Amino acid sequence: MLQTEPLDVEKIRPDFPILQRKVHGKRLVYLDNAATTQKPRQVIDALVDYYSRYNSNVHRSVHTLGEEATEAYESSRERVARFVGAAPRGLVFVRGTTEASNLVRFAWGEKFVKPGDTLVTTMMEHHSNIVPWQLLAKAKGAKLRFVGLLPGGVLDLAQLEDALRESPRMIAVTHCSNVLGTINDVAKVCSMAKKAGATTFVDGAQAVPHMPVDVQAIGCDFYAFSGHKMLGPTGIGALVGRRELLSEMEPFQGGGEMIREVFQDHSTWNDVPHKFEAGTVNIADSIALGAAVDYLDGLGMTRVRNHELALLKYSTEVLSMVKGFKDYGPQDLAMRAGVISFNLADIHPHDLATILDEEGVAIRSGNHCAQPLVTWLGVPATSRASFCVYNSEDDIDALKAALGKAEKVFKV
Amino acid sequence: MSSADIYRELILDYYRNPRNFGKLEKFDIDAHDTNPLCGDEVDMQIRVGPDSKIEEIKFTGKGCAISLASASMLTELAKGKQLEWVKQVSKADILKMLGNPDLGPSRIKCALLGMKVLKTGVYGYMGSHYEDPDGSDSMR
Numbered sequence: 001m002l003q004t005e006p007l008d009v010e011k012i013r014p015d016f017p018i019l020q021r022k023v024h025g026k027r028l029v030y031l032d033n034a035a036t037t038q039k040p041r042q043v044i045d046a047l048v049d050y051y052s053r054y055n056s057n058v059h060r061s062v063h064t065l066g067e068e069a070t071e072a073y074e075s076s077r078e079r080v081a082r083f084v085g086a087a088p089r090g091l092v093f094v095r096g097t098t099e100a101s102n103l104v105r106f107a108w109g110e111k112f113v114k115p116g117d118t119l120v121t122t123m124m125e126h127h128s129n130i131v132p133w134q135l136l137a138k139a140k141g142a143k144l145r146f147v148g149l150l151p152g153g154v155l156d157l158a159q160l161e162d163a164l165r166e167s168p169r170m171i172a173v174t175h176c177s178n179v180l181g182t183i184n185d186v187a188k189v190c191s192m193a194k195k196a197g198a199t200t201f202v203d204g205a206q207a208v209p210h211m212p213v214d215v216q217a218i219g220c221d222f223y224a225f226s227g228h229k230m231l232g233p234t235g236i237g238a239l240v241g242r243r244e245l246l247s248e249m250e251p252f253q254g255g256g257e258m259i260r261e262v263f264q265d266h267s268t269w270n271d272v273p274h275k276f277e278a279g280t281v282n283i284a285d286s287i288a289l290g291a292a293v294d295y296l297d298g299l300g301m302t303r304v305r306n307h308e309l310a311l312l313k314y315s316t317e318v319l320s321m322v323k324g325f326k327d328y329g330p331q332d333l334a335m336r337a338g339v340i341s342f343n344l345a346d347i348h349p350h351d352l353a354t355i356l357d358e359e360g361v362a363i364r365s366g367n368h369c370a371q372p373l374v375t376w377l378g379v380p381a382t383s384r385a386s387f388c389v390y391n392s393e394d395d396i397d398a399l400k401a402a403l404g405k406a407e408k409v410f411k412v
Numbered sequence: 413m414s415s416a417d418i419y420r421e422l423i424l425d426y427y428r429n430p431r432n433f434g435k436l437e438k439f440d441i442d443a444h445d446t447n448p449l450c451g452d453e454v455d456m457q458i459r460v461g462p463d464s465k466i467e468e469i470k471f472t473g474k475g476c477a478i479s480l481a482s483a484s485m486l487t488e489l490a491k492g493k494q495l496e497w498v499k500q501v502s503k504a505d506i507l508k509m510l511g512n513p514d515l516g517p518s519r520i521k522c523a524l525l526g527m528k529v530l531k532t533g534v535y536g537y538m539g540s541h542y543e544d545p546d547g548s549d550s551m552r
Contacts (some may be wrong), residue, residue, distance in 0.1 A: 346428070348476035350450040354519060355415040366450045374451070380474045381451045409419050410477075 003302040006310075009392045012299070015040040016390050026360030029398040034178050034206060034339055034386035035364050036228045039292075043231055046291035050284045058283055059257060059274070073283055076290030077273075083293045084204070084223065085214035086240040092273040093238060093286050097205040098128040100224030100239035101172070103276060104201055105132040107249040108222075112199070115141035118168040120198070122147040122155060123376050124177045124184075127369045129203045133172055142169070149376060152330050153180040160189065164196035171198045175207035175218075179368045179384065180329045181312075181339030183207070190219045199245070205229055205237075209388070210308055210337050212301040215240050227285065231389075232292035236285035239276075246272040253278040299389060308338030308387045315340055315385070315396045322403050324412055328377055338387030341368075341377075344403055345412040349383040352406050359402035418513040419477060426481035431488055434470045443533030447525050449518055452479040454529045456487070460537065464495050471529075476522050478515070483526030485509050490530060498534040501527060 013019050016038045021028050030038060050072065056065035058073045074088075081088040094100045113119070119133045123146050137144040145168070147159045155173075164171075171193040176183050190200045201222040207213055209230035215223045222245075226237040251258055251269055255278035260268040269275045296304065312333050319325050324345030330336045344352055349365030356363055364384045367374040374382060385399055406412075441458035452475030461467035469487045473480055489509065490498065503520075506527050507513070515523055528544055535542035 348450075350452075350476035350519070350522065351419065351478065354418065358415050371451075380453075406415075409415050410424065 003300050004306075005303065007299060007303050007307040007389060009307075009390060013390050015042065015295075017041060017044070019390060023360040023362070024358050026358075027398070029359075029361040029395045029402075031385040031387065031391065031395060031399060032362045032364045033209075033388035033391075034229070034368075034384060036234070037209065037231050037388050038390065039233065040231055040295050042295050043233065043288045043291045046288040047233065047284050050287050055284075057280055069283055072287045072290075073281070076287050076293075079290045079293050079297075080238055081240065083213075083297065084208060084225070084238075084240060085216045086223070087243065089271075089273060090243045090246060091238050091240050092246070092276040093236060093281055094224075094276075095235055095282070096226040096228070096237035097126075097203055097224045098132075098226075100222070100237060101128050101132045101201065101203070103239055103252045104222055104241075105136045107252045107276065108199070108245070109136040109140065110250045111248065113137075113140045113142050113169050117142040118145055118163070118166045119143070119170045119172070120145050120147060120160075120163045120168045121172045122174070123149050124153065124155070124180065124182060124373050125172070125174050125370065126178050126203060126205070127371070128205075129172050129174055129201070130372065133170070146372070147173075149373075153177070153182050153328065154330055154335070155182075155184055155189070157188075157192075160192060164192060164198065167196055168198045170201060172201040172203070174203040174205075175213070175223075176204075176210070176337045177370075177373070178206045178339070179341050179370045179373050179382065181206075181337040181341075181386075182330050183211070183335045183337055186220065187218045194219065206337060206339070209296070211305040221245055227289040227292065230289075230292055231295055232289040233285040236282050236289050238289075243272055246276070251278070252276050255279045257281070296389075304389055307389065308391075309333060311387045311391055311393070311396065312336065312338045312340070314393050315399075318396055318400050319403070322400060323407065325403070328379075328382060338391075339384065340386070341382040341384045343379060343382055344406060345410065347406055347410045347412065349381045351410070352383050352403075355406040355409055356399070356402045359398065359405060361399055361402045363399075417511075418515070420511060422511065423477055423481040423513075426484045427477035430471075430480055430484040432470050432484060432491070433472060435472060436468055436470050439468075441533040441537045443529045443536065445525060445529045445532060447475070447479065447521050449521065450476060450479075452476060452522060452525055454479065454483045454525050456483070456526070456529045456533055458533060458537075460495065466490050466493055466495065466498075471526070475525070478510070478513070478519060479522040479525045482506060482510055482523045483529070486526045486530060495534050495538060498530055501531070503527070 054068040081091040204225040208225040228234040258278040353365035439457040454473035459468040
């Protein structure tokens with residue numbers, strides 16, 4: 001398939017059983033993809049197949065089922081790693097991006113962060129890329145510093161430059177904002193950080209599902225993402241890390257699988273990545289995440305990005321005609337993912353989401369787990385529509401019509 | 413029930429022109445709470461009269477139409493009542509006050525935020541602690 005050929009949404013939609021359902025008697029128009037995406041039949045089948053054909057523990061049992069499960073689990077690791085340009089042995093399966101940042105907080109932070117150190121994050125982060133570093137800073141007597149934004153919702157690189165003069169221990173930055181859709185030039189941020197000797201943690205939760213990602217090209221130390229935002233199941237995600245760094249780090253959780261040898265007075269650790277995968281791992285969901293990656297690979301991530309960019313262009317055109325519509329994202333759509341954070345007249349986002357739901361249109365409302373950013377926007381909350389491979393212009397038209405209905409209800 | 417029913421004229425009116433909105437200069441009770449799900453915030457201040465009556469009550473806040481209208485209507489209802497009355501107010505009373513809108517589990521927290529703030533303040537003033545029976549903290 002040529003990467004220039006547009007996605008055929010009509011062919012994609014039947015793969016997603018949930019899109020057949022009605023909400024309040026209306027066609028489901030699912031535009032809450034930044035919160036979680038729907039799952040194609042291929043992913044659901046992978047779960048059913050594992051549980052009905054070869055459910056077994058991995059890395060332990062030598063019987064046929066055990067071998068099949070281990071093979072499927074490790075093959076999934078390889079495909080997920082390859083999908084983001086990483087080495088399979090540098091990919092740790094975790095519950096999601098939140099567990100990834102917390103793993104780094106404990107396993108890396110325990111060893112490398114000293115009292116008086118500075119950690120740096122930004123004003124556009126999800127709480128999962130703020131709170132773990134707050135906790136780490138507190139535990140270690142370190143300081144957490146925020147890099148601010150320029151009008152339009154892009155990172156202020158001058159502020160980053162300034163923060164780097166403090167020789168911070170770490171820079172934690174998102175690849176793509178879950179509120180504004182801003183795509184950060186993380187390769188540039190990482191190269192700046194590297195020169196200053198800082199370790200880099202990139203939150204890729206909103207990037208990996210929507211655009212080609214190559215962690216080698218980005219040059220980060222850690223990169224994290226969540227399966228459920230990329231057509232995969234909940235409860236599974238990945239932390240990709242430089243192998244030398246992962247090897248130097250302390251373990252995260254202690255238990256089975258993560259050890260090499262256990263004595264009464266001490267233990268030694270298993271190789272990376274198993275050192276960070278204590279206990280029976282989430283086998284089924286890891287395998288299904290492999291199926292999600294295969295699905296996205298089959299579509300081609302450049303085509304996925306182009307599809308969502310075209311939808312974004314169409315939406316900003318169509319929605320800007322709605323009276324009282326205010327869009328908070330960057331105007332340069334080339335540096336923005338398929339996310340629109342907006343407000344409509346004086347209607348509170350929560351009320352708006354309730355009215356839209358009656359029209360079958362699912363959006364998110366609130367602070368999107370990014371309170372510092374929403375505070376910076378100077379609003380109590382925003383509404384957010386976010387796109388995925390199965391969305392079409394019809395969905396945007398339905399959103400526009402539902403916004404019209406909301407204005408009527410609120411007599412705007 | 414459709415949104416036209418939830419967002420009746422009455423609720424929109426209280427949302428856009430909230431009664432008893434503001435701060436008291438002199439007050440005996442000052443309570444505050446938030447609903448982290450949507451970022452709604454409500455503050456209430458009460459001046460208590462010699463006979464344990466709610467002499468004056470004002471609120472401030474930011475949030476959706478349902479939470480602000482509900483808080484505002486509740487202040488009107490509470491004014492002049494005994495503090496004991498606050499202890500008796502129930503979820504059903506609040507929903508009735510709002511015209512029994514059909515609210516799902518997350519939106520009902522918006523409707524009840526004002527009541528939670530009022531009860532927290534009054535219980536504290538009377539020397540006890542208000543335990544939210546609906547556990548609206550469960551969403552945190």
